[in-house]
Amino acid sequence: MYFALTDEQRDLGRTVRDYLADRFGPEQVRAVYEDAAGDGHPAELWKACAEQGWLAVTVPEQYDGLGLGLLDLAVIARAWGASTIPGPWLPTVLGGEAIRIAGSPEQQAEWLPKVAAGEVVLSIATRREGGDWTAAGAACTESGGTLSGTAAQVEYAAVADAFVTATADGRLWLVEAAAPGVTVVRTGGLDRTTRLATVTFADSPATLLGDDLDSLYGAAMVLTANDLVGIARSALTRTVAYDKEREQFGRPVGSFQAIKHALADLHVAVSMAEHGALYAAYALDSGQPDAVQAVHVAKSKASDVARDATAAMIQYLGGIGYTWEHDAHFAFKRAKREEYAYGDGAWHKEKLAQLLLA
Amino acid sequence: MDLSYNAEDEQFRSELRGWLEANIPREWSRPGFWSSLDREEAFALRRDWEARKAEAGWAGISWPTEYGGRGGTPAQKAIYDEETVRASVPYTVNPLGLTFLAPSVMVFGTEEQKKTIIPDLLFNRVIWCQGFSEPGAGSDLAALSTRAEDQGDHWLVNGQKVWTTNAMHGDWIFTLVRTNPDAPRHAGISMLLIDMHAEGVEARPLKQMSGESEFGEVFFTDVRVPKSSILGPVDKGWEVAMVLLSFERGSSAMGQYTGFRRELDQVAALAKGRERFGKPAAEDPQLRQKLGASLVELELLKLHSLHILTAVEQGRELGFEASMTKLQWSEAHQDLGELFLDVAELSGQETTGEDFAGLDPLQHSALWSRSETIWGGSSQVQRNVVAERVLGLPR
Ligand SMILES: Cc1cc2nc3c(=O)[nH]c(=O)nc-3n(C[C@H](O)[C@H](O)[C@H](O)COP(=O)(O)OP(=O)(O)OC[C@H]3O[C@@H](n4cnc5c(N)ncnc54)[C@H](O)[C@@H]3O)c2cc1C
Numbered sequence: 001m002y003f004a005l006t007d008e009q010r011d012l013g014r015t016v017r018d019y020l021a022d023r024f025g026p027e028q029v030r031a032v033y034e035d036a037a038g039d040g041h042p043a044e045l046w047k048a049c050a051e052q053g054w055l056a057v058t059v060p061e062q063y064d065g066l067g068l069g070l071l072d073l074a075v076i077a078r079a080w081g082a083s084t085i086p087g088p089w090l091p092t093v094l095g096g097e098a099i100r101i102a103g104s105p106e107q108q109a110e111w112l113p114k115v116a117a118g119e120v121v122l123s124i125a126t127r128r129e130g131g132d133w134t135a136a137g138a139a140c141t142e143s144g145g146t147l148s149g150t151a152a153q154v155e156y157a158a159v160a161d162a163f164v165t166a167t168a169d170g171r172l173w174l175v176e177a178a179a180p181g182v183t184v185v186r187t188g189g190l191d192r193t194t195r196l197a198t199v200t201f202a203d204s205p206a207t208l209l210g211d212d213l214d215s216l217y218g219a220a221m222v223l224t225a226n227d228l229v230g231i232a233r234s235a236l237t238r239t240v241a242y243d244k245e246r247e248q249f250g251r252p253v254g255s256f257q258a259i260k261h262a263l264a265d266l267h268v269a270v271s272m273a274e275h276g277a278l279y280a281a282y283a284l285d286s287g288q289p290d291a292v293q294a295v296h297v298a299k300s301k302a303s304d305v306a307r308d309a310t311a312a313m314i315q316y317l318g319g320i321g322y323t324w325e326h327d328a329h330f331a332f333k334r335a336k337r338e339e340y341a342y343g344d345g346a347w348h349k350e351k352l353a354q355l356l357l358a
Numbered sequence: 359m360d361l362s363y364n365a366e367d368e369q370f371r372s373e374l375r376g377w378l379e380a381n382i383p384r385e386w387s388r389p390g391f392w393s394s395l396d397r398e399e400a401f402a403l404r405r406d407w408e409a410r411k412a413e414a415g416w417a418g419i420s421w422p423t424e425y426g427g428r429g430g431t432p433a434q435k436a437i438y439d440e441e442t443v444r445a446s447v448p449y450t451v452n453p454l455g456l457t458f459l460a461p462s463v464m465v466f467g468t469e470e471q472k473k474t475i476i477p478d479l480l481f482n483r484v485i486w487c488q489g490f491s492e493p494g495a496g497s498d499l500a501a502l503s504t505r506a507e508d509q510g511d512h513w514l515v516n517g518q519k520v521w522t523t524n525a526m527h528g529d530w531i532f533t534l535v536r537t538n539p540d541a542p543r544h545a546g547i548s549m550l551l552i553d554m555h556a557e558g559v560e561a562r563p564l565k566q567m568s569g570e571s572e573f574g575e576v577f578f579t580d581v582r583v584p585k586s587s588i589l590g591p592v593d594k595g596w597e598v599a600m601v602l603l604s605f606e607r608g609s610s611a612m613g614q615y616t617g618f619r620r621e622l623d624q625v626a627a628l629a630k631g632r633e634r635f636g637k638p639a640a641e642d643p644q645l646r647q648k649l650g651a652s653l654v655e656l657e658l659l660k661l662h663s664l665h666i667l668t669a670v671e672q673g674r675e676l677g678f679e680a681s682m683t684k685l686q687w688s689e690a691h692q693d694l695g696e697l698f699l700d701v702a703e704l705s706g707q708e709t710t711g712e713d714f715a716g717l718d719p720l721q722h723s724a725l726w727s728r729s730e731t732i733w734g735g736s737s738q739v740q741r742n743v744v745a746e747r748v749l750g751l752p753r
Contacts (some may be wrong), residue, residue, distance in 0.1 A: 002360040003664035255752040260745035268682045275661035282359045297657045349650025356626045
């Protein structure tokens with residue numbers, strides 16, 4: 001019985017956190033946040049991702065990857081969330097997963113070495129405006145090997161080299177950004193630790209990857225859940241630190257029981273969410289019989305707890321928590337966006353009810 | 359990550375399963391069996407069966423063999439908790455003795471105490487009560503005022519305990535008493551072991567909201583307790599109590615998980631069979647959300663148990679994580695009780711038997727879950743512990 005990260009996985013987490021603390025701290029995050037017109041894709045960070053192998057984690061060794069698993073990716077995602085790190089790491093990794101899971105050996109040989117080396121940026125463009133982002137809400141329709149349709153809230157579309165998109169039959173397709181008929185229109189976003197755009201495909205030539213939309217979404221849910229628990233834990237830790245110091249009525253505000261109990265409940269909830277996010281990554285990777293349930297449990301709890309922990313951070317910091325200058329809103333807004341990405345708490349609970357009532 | 363148990367632990371599981379299958383009467387798992395029995399009859403049946411289980415070697419799973427335990431691993435204890443709930447083994451009649459007293463005796467007891475107390479407990483020859491709470495000392499345990507005066511060759515005990523589980527079945531009671539009224543609050547307390555059949559001890563039942571009288575009051579009036587009948591040193595009872603209470607720490611919640619998860623399946627089945635506002639209850643979106651939420655919290659409880667088990671096996675100090683375990687299972691179970699009542703709506707408010715005797719197990723559970731956030735450290739006290747001891751927030 002060993003329900004924990006291995007020493008290697010812990011080391012990986014430490015390496016990522018150390019790098020971020022050293023080279024991509026709050027100032028760098030803020031610089032991206034403030035530069036709304038910029039591409040939100042810091043070159044130095046991307047170079048580090050490639051050099052450190054953080055883009056190569058699940059890429060098989062034959063394609064210059066590390067051949068590790070979703071749990072190792074989850075470790076990075078958690079560190080990313082904890083520091084609200086911008087950049088197309090997650091969309092690219094997910095795009096790589098789509099190719100690894102669904103693509104042919106030729107497609108893998110063509111794309112995966114480039115993903116591992118940071119030579120391409122990929123993004124997921126499966127969600128149509130107003131769609132429920134599952135197969136039924138898929139962005140595109142296909143006709144004779146070309147795709148047409150509009151995908152909304154696509155991350156980092158302006159710097160992407162290719163998009164993974166889907167048709168309503170659950171098939172996954174790869175469309176290169178330079179292909180005819182592809183247009184990218186950037187939109188603003190509350191969460192500026194990412195960049196959003198609407199991507200339109202008009203009879204754009206596409207390559208069929210396979211019919212594994214659900215597997216891609218499984219990975220997307222798990223990694224988003226891990227980013228969310230990273231956000232939640234860091235928000236809680238920072239709130240506790242602040243409330244230990246901040247004095248009112250002649251004592252630290254953290255000594256007031258109303259705050260203590262709220263933070264204690266959050267600590268329990270965040271810890272549970274961490275267990276859930278950890279297990280889901282393992283369960284999906286190793287094909288456990290309860291993997292589907294585990295993913296819904298993880299994303300549901302992570303979504304709810306990140307919302308609660310980041311809202312608590314603003315509340316229990318008081319006025320400073322509502323300022324632009326404080327980073328609390330980075331965490332709050334990222335948590336909000338990711339809450340809805342790949343299903344919010346309510347969506348996943350409905351899925352769990354279906355499992356229970358089946 | 360590796361969630362399998364090793365071969366030895368799995369061997370343990372299959373032997374235990376085999377024994378339970380062969381030794382649990384079929385009718386016990388019939389719905390309504392236990393509630394159809396007279397309460398005293400049910401207690402006697404549990405008491406005797408549990409003793410037979412102990413004789414067969416299925417007790418004291420993780421205790422050292424020299425004390426009559428099985429010498430098993432923490433994983434085996436978790437497997438035991440899981441399998442006994444799965445097999446509908448009735449809850450132990452000696453919970454406070456098994457969970458708290460026996461391990462404390464192993465630490466603080468004299469050889470004589472170890473040799474008598476532990477086997478008597480294992481075979482249910484003695485039912486132990488825990489005499490901590492008093493009318494004036496609940497969450498603030500150190501406010502206790504039951505006193506024991508040193509009479510040279512014995513202690514003279516006067517005072518009152520309350521909410522004492524098994525008060526009416528108890529044979530002995532491990533009791534916190536004040537032996538030095540002049541010392542600071544925590545310093546003048548001792549842990550006496552008192553024969554409940556002795557002169558001057560009187561137990562009175564208290565009826566609980568579930569209709570049962572599992573707990574009661576215990577009055578001590580000039581009770582003479584031999585000087586040797588003490589656990590640990592004189593005036594060190596607080597330290598003994600803290601160690602004693604710590605034995606709940608590191609125990610996984612696999613038993614609770616297994617039981618609650620089965621209850622959730624029963625609630626889901628009920629939702630499929632009932633109507634609500636003219637439609638199947640199972641189609642009600644709000645109930646579906648609550649069903650999903652309950653599954654989330656219970657599955658996380660299970661993962662938390664695996665986390666605790668891993669920490670124990672790695673020899674890690676768990677500290678105050680037990681407060682998180684308690685909060686997670688007790689609050690999740692209370693929500694599940696509410697969910698059952700929501701699904702059952704008014705039909706869940708009906709009873710059949712006299713004086714709550716034939717309560718549906720889920721009805722009973724929904725009532726009982728109201729106590730789970732009080733005993734063993736209330737949820738408020740647990741939150742104080744998490745905030746101060748885990749998060750380090752100032753007092
Ligand atoms: C079913 C059951 C079985 C029991 N069995 C036993 C037994 O066998 N032996 C035994 O000794 N005791 C037993 N108890 C007693 C139990 O330990 C106490 O009820 C518990 O410690 C709470 O004490 P109290 O009832 O005096 O409530 P109080 O301590 O008076 O609490 C009242 C309320 O105030 C809250 N509160 C108290 N202190 C604080 C604080 N510092 N901050 C915030 N809120 C606070 C509590 O959470 C509670 O909500 C049992 C209780 C029950 C319900």
